[in-house]
Structures are given as C-alpha cells and as structure tokens.
Amino acid sequence: MEERQVGVYLAALAVGALLGRVAPGVGSGLEHVLDPVLGALLFVTFLQVPAADLVRSLRDGRFLGAALTVNFVVVPLVVAAMFAFLPADQAVRLGVLLVLLCPCVDYVIVFSGLAGGSGRRLLAATPLLLVAQMLLLPGFLYVFLGAGLAEVVEPDPFLEAFLVLVVVPLGLAWTLQAWAARRPAGARVAAAATTTMVPLMAATLxxxxxxxxxxxxxxxxxxxxxxxxxxxxxxxxAFAGRAVARLFRLGTGAARAVVFTGATRNSLVVLPLALALPGSFAVASVVVVTQTLVEVLGMVAYVRLVPRLVPGDGAGPR
Structure with missing residues (x-):
C-alpha cells in the first residue's frame, strides 16, 4: 500500500464521492466517525515523531525558520492578495481562510517523501506547526473578517477540537514511544501501529x-x-516555497520539504472547526472539503514537478 499510496488515496476519494451521492444518508452518518478516524490518523502520525527528535529539531534553526516563514508570513500575504477576489459570502470566505491559513501536518510528510523531501524534518516540526497555527488562527481570522467574527465563531468547539485531535493523540503517541523504548511488547505495538498510516489516511479521505x-x-x-x-x-x-528555501540556504531535501509544507493545508484538522460553526455557515465545511479534493490532485503533480523545480543530485520521486 505504501508503494501505491497515491492511487489508494485517489480511489478513496472516488469511493467517498460515489457513496455520498448514491447513499447520502449513509454518507451523512459517517460524519459521526470522522473525529475518531482523524484522531487515529494523527496518533499514528505523531507516533513517528520521536519526542527526543522534537528537542533536536528545535536546534535546526534554518529549517524551522523557513517552515515558519513560509507558513505564517508568506501564506497570509498570498491569502490577503486573493481575499478581495473571493466570493462575497462570509461563510465561503471563512471556510477558505480556515483551510488556507493552517499548514498540513499529516499527508504532507507522505507526499514530500515521495518527491525526495526531508520527511524527518517535517515530522519533527509537526508539533510546533500545530501549536503555532492554533495560536495564530484566531488573530488571522480577526484581521481578515473583523470583530464581527466573535458573534459567529465560538471558542469552545475550537478548543475541544484542539484537545481531542491534537493534545490527546500526541500524548498517547509519546506514551507509546516511552513504552516501546522500555519493553519489547511496546516496540511491537508501535511497529504495528505505524503500518496503519496509509489505510487510516484512505479511511479519513x-x-x-x-x-x-x-x-x-x-x-x-x-x-x-x-x-x-x-x-x-x-x-x-510552489515558487514562493522555493524562494524561501533559497533565502534560508537549505539543502535539496529540506528545500523540497519547505515547498510542500507551504503548499499543503490542514483541511482534515480544521474540518471539525468548520463543522462546529452555526447552521447558516454550513457551506464553510464544504469549502474546506473542496480544498482537500483539489490539493490531493495537486500533490500528484507536485510529486513529479517539485524535483524539477528544486533539482538536487538527480534523485527523483520513487
């Protein structure tokens, strides 16, 4: 499955779209299992981020600086340039802002690795990117949509989603890591859990x-x-990420990883936030899901094109 994961993801998207159209009642019912599936996916993702590596990653100043710059300086500027041309509907605009202002922390690692990017650096940077986006997102939304947003977006669902989908999976993953480091049984459980990454990603999509x-x-x-x-x-x-990587004088693997982290967005994690909005803003969740569909297809192209955009020692995508 790992060798054919792009095809698996596209098939999962197709099956999901067909199921939602042919049996809308069943499709809508799946909304109740979305959080558990997503939480399991993030747990497996975090399981591949050794806690010790997180400390070491904080010393990789150039890569972290590039990742933070491309996601929280360049991306907001790009979104600001597009914002005036978005549809006037506030729910649509809120959905676009939710998904574009938050960097991806899950399948970005998969696609970056396929293009020769440094998945290890992205894995280690994942907790920092998650915390940064959750802290900065309310401020970004206030800047773009104004004080009236406070009447629409309740903070409680956002905090609940952060705790359930980020804090709990991260804590469980690091607990299992500690067990695996001390007991063979723990190591076997951790190894088995990591093999579920592709099936869980497909199930989530x-x-x-x-x-x-x-x-x-x-x-x-x-x-x-x-x-x-x-x-x-x-x-x-794609070009903005390459420019930032050059600014920070990164090597090939790190540069490609920066391009991917700047382009991929956190649609699967922000979707519960969109679903928590009032009924009049229901279209926001559909806008978020649409970004997922466009992005997965875009990542297939990225896997082929990024090695040409950021050439290295001739190592292309697998």
Missing part, C-alpha cells in the same frame, strides 16, 4: 468526502467559485 458530499448540492456555485483560488494557491506557493 473517504469519510470526509462521503460525509460532506450530500451538502454540496445547494452550494455548488459557491464551491465551484473557490476552486480556481485553490489551484492558484498551489501554483504560487
């Missing part, structure tokens, strides 16, 4: 699409209107 497709019908025009912005974002961030 299928669940997300199937559960949200039934709500697309009434908002098809709004959803279609944001697709060109998502495509443009991927194009712009």
């Amino acid at each position: 299928l669940t997300v699409v199937a559960s949200q497709i039934p709500g697309v019908g009434d908002s098809l025009g709004d959803v279609a209107a944001v697709i060109p912005f998502y495509v443009l974002f991927l194009v712009v961030m």
Whole structure:
C-alpha cells in the first residue's frame, strides 16, 4: 500500500464521492466517525515523531525558520492578495481562510517523501506547526473578517477540537514511544501501529468526502467559485516555497520539504472547526472539503514537478 499510496488515496476519494451521492444518508452518518478516524490518523502520525527528535529539531534553526516563514508570513500575504477576489459570502470566505491559513501536518510528510523531501524534518516540526497555527488562527481570522467574527465563531468547539485531535493523540503517541523504548511488547505495538498510516489516511479521505458530499448540492456555485483560488494557491506557493528555501540556504531535501509544507493545508484538522460553526455557515465545511479534493490532485503533480523545480543530485520521486 505504501508503494501505491497515491492511487489508494485517489480511489478513496472516488469511493467517498460515489457513496455520498448514491447513499447520502449513509454518507451523512459517517460524519459521526470522522473525529475518531482523524484522531487515529494523527496518533499514528505523531507516533513517528520521536519526542527526543522534537528537542533536536528545535536546534535546526534554518529549517524551522523557513517552515515558519513560509507558513505564517508568506501564506497570509498570498491569502490577503486573493481575499478581495473571493466570493462575497462570509461563510465561503471563512471556510477558505480556515483551510488556507493552517499548514498540513499529516499527508504532507507522505507526499514530500515521495518527491525526495526531508520527511524527518517535517515530522519533527509537526508539533510546533500545530501549536503555532492554533495560536495564530484566531488573530488571522480577526484581521481578515473583523470583530464581527466573535458573534459567529465560538471558542469552545475550537478548543475541544484542539484537545481531542491534537493534545490527546500526541500524548498517547509519546506514551507509546516511552513504552516501546522500555519493553519489547511496546516496540511491537508501535511497529504495528505505524503500518496503519496509509489505510487510516484512505479511511479519513473517504469519510470526509462521503460525509460532506450530500451538502454540496445547494452550494455548488459557491464551491465551484473557490476552486480556481485553490489551484492558484498551489501554483504560487510552489515558487514562493522555493524562494524561501533559497533565502534560508537549505539543502535539496529540506528545500523540497519547505515547498510542500507551504503548499499543503490542514483541511482534515480544521474540518471539525468548520463543522462546529452555526447552521447558516454550513457551506464553510464544504469549502474546506473542496480544498482537500483539489490539493490531493495537486500533490500528484507536485510529486513529479517539485524535483524539477528544486533539482538536487538527480534523485527523483520513487
């Protein structure tokens, strides 16, 4: 499955879309299992981030500086340039902001590795990127949408999602790491858990699409209107990421990782935040899911094109 993971992900998206259309009742019901599946995926992702590596990664100043710069300086500027041209609907704009302002922490590692990027650096930077986006997102939303946002976005669901989907999986992963370091049984459990990465990613994509497709019908025009912005974002961030990597004088693997972290967004984690919005903002969750569909297809192209954009020693994608 690891050798064919891109095909597996595309198949999962297709099956999810078909299920959501043919059996919308079943698709909508899958929304209840979205958080457990996503939490399991993030647990396995964090399990591959040794706690000791996190401390060491904080010493990799140039890579961390580049990753933070591309995600929290360059990306907001790119989004600001596009913001005035987005559809006027506030729910649509909120959905776009939620998904584009938060860097990915899960399958970015997979796709970056396929293109010869440094997955180890991205893994180690994952907790820092997660904490930074959760701290900065409220401020970004205030800047873009103003004080009126406080009447729409309740902080409690955001805090609950952060605790359930980030803090708990991270704590469990590091607890299992400690057990694995001391007992052979723990090492076997950890090794078995890491083999579930691709199936869990596929299950998450299928669940997300199937559960949200039934709500697309009434908002098809709004959803279609944001697709060109998502495509443009991927194009712009490929070159912006390369520029940031050059600014920080990074090697090939680290540079490719910076390109990927700047382009991929955290749609799977921010989706529960979008689902927690009031009913009048229901289209925001569909806008977030649409970004997932566009991005997965874009990552297939990135795997082929990034090694050419950031050439190295001739090692291309596997």
